[in-house]
Amino acid sequence: xxxxxxxxxxxxxxxxxxxxxxxxxxxxxxxxxxxxxxxxxxxxxxxxxxxxxxxxxxxxxxxxxxxxxxxxxxxxxxxxxxxxxxxxxxxxxxxxxxxxxxxxxxxxxxxxxxxxxxxxxxxxxxxxxxxxxxxxxxxxxxxxxxxxxxxxxxxxxxxxxxxxxxxxxxxxxxxxxxxxxxxxxxxxxxxxxxxxxxxxxxxxxxxxxxxxxxxxxxxxxxxxxxxxxxxxxxxxxxxxxxxxxxxxxxxxxxxxxxxxxxxxxxxxxxxxxxxxxxxxxxxxxxxxxxxxxxxxxxxxxxxxxxxxxxxxxxxxxxxxxxxxxxxxxxxxxxxxxxxxxxxxxxxxxxxxxxxxxxxxxxxxxxxxxxxxxxxxxxxxxxxxxxxxxxxxxxxxxxxxxxxxxxxxxxxxxxxxxxxxxxxxxxxxxxxxxxxxxxxxxxxxxxxxxx
Amino acid sequence: xxxxxxxxxxxxxxxxxxxxxxxxxxxxxxxxxxxxxxxxxxxxxxxxxxxxxxxxxxxxxxxxxxxxxxxxxxxxxxxxxxxxxxxxxxxxxxxxxxxxxxxxxxxxxxxxxxxxxxxxxxxxxxxxxxxxxxxxxxxxxxxxxxxxxxxxxxxxxxxxxxxxxxxxxxxxxxxxxxxxxxxxxxxxxxxxxxxxxxxxxxxxxxxxxxxxxxxxxxxxxxxxxxxxxxxxxxxxxxxxxxxxxxxxxxxxxxxxxxxxxxxxxxxxxxxxxxxxxxxxxxxxxxxxxxxxxxxxxxxxxxxxxxxxxxxxxxxxxxxxxxxxxxxxxxxxxxxxxxxxxxxxxxxxxxxxxxxxxxxxxxxxxxxxxxxxxxxxxxxxxxxxxxxxxxxxxxxxxxxxxxxxxxxxxxxxxxxxxxxxxxxxxxxxxxxxxxxxxxxxxxxxxxxxxxxxxxxxxxxxxxxxxxxx
Numbered sequence: 001x002x003x004x005x006x007x008x009x010x011x012x013x014x015x016x017x018x019x020x021x022x023x024x025x026x027x028x029x030x031x032x033x034x035x036x037x038x039x040x041x042x043x044x045x046x047x048x049x050x051x052x053x054x055x056x057x058x059x060x061x062x063x064x065x066x067x068x069x070x071x072x073x074x075x076x077x078x079x080x081x082x083x084x085x086x087x088x089x090x091x092x093x094x095x096x097x098x099x100x101x102x103x104x105x106x107x108x109x110x111x112x113x114x115x116x117x118x119x120x121x122x123x124x125x126x127x128x129x130x131x132x133x134x135x136x137x138x139x140x141x142x143x144x145x146x147x148x149x150x151x152x153x154x155x156x157x158x159x160x161x162x163x164x165x166x167x168x169x170x171x172x173x174x175x176x177x178x179x180x181x182x183x184x185x186x187x188x189x190x191x192x193x194x195x196x197x198x199x200x201x202x203x204x205x206x207x208x209x210x211x212x213x214x215x216x217x218x219x220x221x222x223x224x225x226x227x228x229x230x231x232x233x234x235x236x237x238x239x240x241x242x243x244x245x246x247x248x249x250x251x252x253x254x255x256x257x258x259x260x261x262x263x264x265x266x267x268x269x270x271x272x273x274x275x276x277x278x279x280x281x282x283x284x285x286x287x288x289x290x291x292x293x294x295x296x297x298x299x300x301x302x303x304x305x306x307x308x309x310x311x312x313x314x315x316x317x318x319x320x321x322x323x324x325x326x327x328x329x330x331x332x333x334x335x336x337x338x339x340x341x342x343x344x345x346x347x348x349x350x351x352x353x354x355x356x357x358x359x360x361x362x363x364x365x366x367x368x369x370x371x372x373x374x375x376x377x378x379x380x381x382x383x384x385x386x387x388x389x390x391x392x393x394x395x396x397x398x399x400x401x402x403x404x405x406x407x408x409x410x411x412x413x414x415x416x417x418x419x420x421x422x423x424x425x426x427x428x429x430x431x432x433x434x435x436x437x438x439x440x441x442x443x444x445x446x447x448x449x450x
Numbered sequence: 451x452x453x454x455x456x457x458x459x460x461x462x463x464x465x466x467x468x469x470x471x472x473x474x475x476x477x478x479x480x481x482x483x484x485x486x487x488x489x490x491x492x493x494x495x496x497x498x499x500x501x502x503x504x505x506x507x508x509x510x511x512x513x514x515x516x517x518x519x520x521x522x523x524x525x526x527x528x529x530x531x532x533x534x535x536x537x538x539x540x541x542x543x544x545x546x547x548x549x550x551x552x553x554x555x556x557x558x559x560x561x562x563x564x565x566x567x568x569x570x571x572x573x574x575x576x577x578x579x580x581x582x583x584x585x586x587x588x589x590x591x592x593x594x595x596x597x598x599x600x601x602x603x604x605x606x607x608x609x610x611x612x613x614x615x616x617x618x619x620x621x622x623x624x625x626x627x628x629x630x631x632x633x634x635x636x637x638x639x640x641x642x643x644x645x646x647x648x649x650x651x652x653x654x655x656x657x658x659x660x661x662x663x664x665x666x667x668x669x670x671x672x673x674x675x676x677x678x679x680x681x682x683x684x685x686x687x688x689x690x691x692x693x694x695x696x697x698x699x700x701x702x703x704x705x706x707x708x709x710x711x712x713x714x715x716x717x718x719x720x721x722x723x724x725x726x727x728x729x730x731x732x733x734x735x736x737x738x739x740x741x742x743x744x745x746x747x748x749x750x751x752x753x754x755x756x757x758x759x760x761x762x763x764x765x766x767x768x769x770x771x772x773x774x775x776x777x778x779x780x781x782x783x784x785x786x787x788x789x790x791x792x793x794x795x796x797x798x799x800x801x802x803x804x805x806x807x808x809x810x811x812x813x814x815x816x817x818x819x820x821x822x823x824x825x826x827x828x829x830x831x832x833x834x835x836x837x838x839x840x841x842x843x844x845x846x847x848x849x850x851x852x853x854x855x856x857x858x859x860x861x862x863x864x865x866x867x868x869x870x871x872x873x874x875x876x877x878x879x880x881x882x883x884x885x886x887x888x889x890x891x892x893x894x895x896x897x898x899x900x901x902x903x904x905x906x907x908x909x910x911x912x913x914x915x916x917x918x
Contacts, residue, residue, distance in 0.1 A: 133755070133756060133790075133795045133796075133797055135754055135755035135756065135797065144801055146861070146863055146888030147888060148886060148887045148888065149886050152799060156795045156797065157795060167888075169888075170862070170890045170892065170893070171858070171861035171862050171863040171888065171890040172861055172863070173863075173887075173888045173889075173890070174888070
């Protein structure tokens with residue numbers, strides 16, 4: 001009776017390890033719990049003990065081998081009178097077969113087996129483990145994945161969360177082909193095989209997630225489904241972060257005069273007309289983008305081209321109770337600040353009330369994220385692909401500035417520009433942001449240049 | 451049929467309850483190569499559905515339909531004499547139907563070599579059952595996996611004697627011991643309306659009392675109004691917003707006092723009162739407390755997406771596993787449980803579970819309702835097609851009916867389908883398929899529907915979405 005020694009599951013997430021020491025040799029007699037070999041995972045070195053008394057019949061690994069969890073590393077001959085049993089010629093194919101559980105031994109041998117033999121009739125709840133199904137995708141109340149039962153079954157069989165598959169059929173219907181191409185693209189991304197074709201739209205969907213540990217081991221947890229916005233944000237941010245080499249350039253703009261003008265303007269304005277710093281920044285950025293057209297582009301690696309947009313549509317990040325949304329102000333370069341302010345106030349209000357359609361959020365060529373109202377000294381925004389640059393705005397503070405004779409109070413607004421370094425070089429990034437700061441310091445420049 | 455009178459020591463898969471959930475699970479499990487033991491107190495499988503529910507009520511509704519069609523055919527020039535109803539024969543015909551169906555199931559159980567135990571089972575612990583057969587044998591059985599499918603039973607009003615002859619539940623109503631001169635149906639849900647329709651056709655004066663402000667709570671009001679227009683003519687009265695305060699059985703009838711929403715009390719005497727206020731799951735006397743199986747707040751067994759209870763090797767399906775308490779939901783769950791028990795990656799993930807009210811006209815719906823869309827603030831557009839212009843409707847001598855499509859305005863996907871009218875229960879199957887296949891309205895419009903049929907109303911409703 002030969003017993004297979006397998007690499008045990010040592011801890012969550014560890015799938016393989018390296019054999020660092022083999023403590024026994026073929027023919028050695030071993031006792032229960034005697035160390036057979038040691039293997040190293042990226043977390044620890046683990047000694048694998050013998051589950052029973054016996055003789056080492058075969059060692060299937062060598063020091064230095066990398067072995068996955070569950071692999072057979074040794075064969076142990078039960079000490080229960082091995083001569084009684086005719087040696088069973090084991091066809092190699094059988095050895096390869098993953099054996100789920102050892103078959104109950106014949107009664108004579110069983111008596112000497114130190115391993116507790118389960119009562120045959122009372123199985124443990126193993127069927128659950130035998131066909132692990134991700135039940136998280138079942139009964140997700142609100143929006144169901146538009147796929148036929150046969151397609152959903154295929155996705156389950158392949159271990160695909162159907163909710164992550166983008167359908168190509170009418171109304172977003174998911175076909176069998178969509179599920180298969182999702183698997184293909186995901187595999188390509190993970191294995192790095194070949195170029196990944198853009199599947200549908202800009203975002204190919206899932207970003208590989210490592211298996212999560214069982215958090216409940218360490219305390220109580222609850223789960224809530226991702227809102228659609230959160231799902232899209234996670235997708236967009238994950239895609240941008242993992243594909244775009246980004247650099248953030250920091251600078252400070254002197255905005256005392258602009259702010260004084262803004263305050264004065266708003267004293268006379270009604271609420272819809274209220275002029276915000278963001279509206280001014282939209283105008284300044286639009287002018288800057290005209291001066292630096294590469295910041296208004298997208299990179300098309302597949303065709304080795306830079307797509308230069310002849311329009312300037314500026315997205316403005318709006319904080320809503322449901323999450324971050326980025327509505328877009330069209331043709332910002334062709335509108336005056338007053339018009340932009342009015343449009344921005346209206347669009348921001350509608351966005352907060354979730355009353356804008358998806359079309360309003362499409363087509364942006366550059367984005368402004370103003371956290372000035374919340375606070376903070378500076379932050380690093382993430383480029384909103386396929387755009388190539390984004391401007392982050394932090395809270396303006398009064399700071400002393402030496403004018404040659406004395407310190408004068410100046411309102412200083414920290415700005416941070418993150419750009420796609422594949423498209424934009426460092427010096428250009430610095431120049432672009434400086435241009436914006438200069439324009440804010442001396443707004444006349446806008447008129448002179450714009 | 452041949453039944454095992456001996457209690458086997460062990461079972462690979464034991465199924466407790468042989469209603470639609472239980473027998474469907476048994477058949478599927480056998481197909482998957484499992485060794486199945488099925489336990490139920492009845493002689494043959496069938497459960498409430500076949501013995502005291504769907505099937506007998508539909509048989510009686512067919513009688514009702516014949517009566518009312520014969521009467522209405524005057525309008526189109528065919529006059530019949532007043533029907534003579536041989537109650538004895540009606541009852542025996544109904545029982546014959548039940549006998550054929552349950553007998554058929556019995557022989558299928560035999561053919562598939564399922565061990566059928568007539569009796570009741572109770573958990574001794576999570577791996578053992580104590581079984582008491584109908585002939586009094588008591589024994590124990592160890593099982594590897596189990597499927598609980600013990601169904602539900604009617605809820606009685608508190609304080610009403612269970613054995614009363616005048617105050618009956620749906621089971622008593624289906625026995626039709628006699629046709630009372632007057633009948634009060636307590637509860638305006640589908641069971642009350644279906645049985646009320648049967649008794650009205652048999653010439654009882656039927657009144658319905660419903661606590662809420664409308665019949666068929668949960669169903670869209672526009673569909674209900676199609677039905678109510680007709681029921682207003684067939685029923686003596688329909689009292690909404692009215693609560694039954696007291697039911698007193700007297701020698702020659704039942705005195706019922708009811709309070710409406712203006713706090714006015716009415717007292718009325720009826721020959722019989724049918725209580726149809728809902729059903730509750732049969733979870734008692736199963737020894738569930740000996741396992742870690744949990745019940746939810748409403749008393750249903752808590753299950754996961756594979757119909758597993760907190761004990762992963764014990765499944766629960768059908769009425770005890772939650773709303774809606776419908777036989778076809780049990781069928782669906784039965785297949786999932788049987789497949790999961792055999793190690794398949796099955797999950798219960800339907801896009802729609804159709805609901806059908808077998809009144810005249812029938813009402814059927816599946817997927818999202820307009821009411822639900824409003825409550826959950828889901829944006830929808832609808833197409834509502836009255837049947838007045840449908841050729842087949844008119845040739846049937848009818849003009850009442852409506853087909854409604856509920857559509858996602860963004861994707862044009864069908865989110866719900868609802869039908870009111872004769873044959874609605876048959877038509878809704880197309881809606882279910884549409885939901886499962888995630889069709890868009892154009893798919894319905896491009897599918898050629900046979901002419902002249904009622905199914906064309908679905909096509910025509912889809913067509914409405916394109917006319918602007």
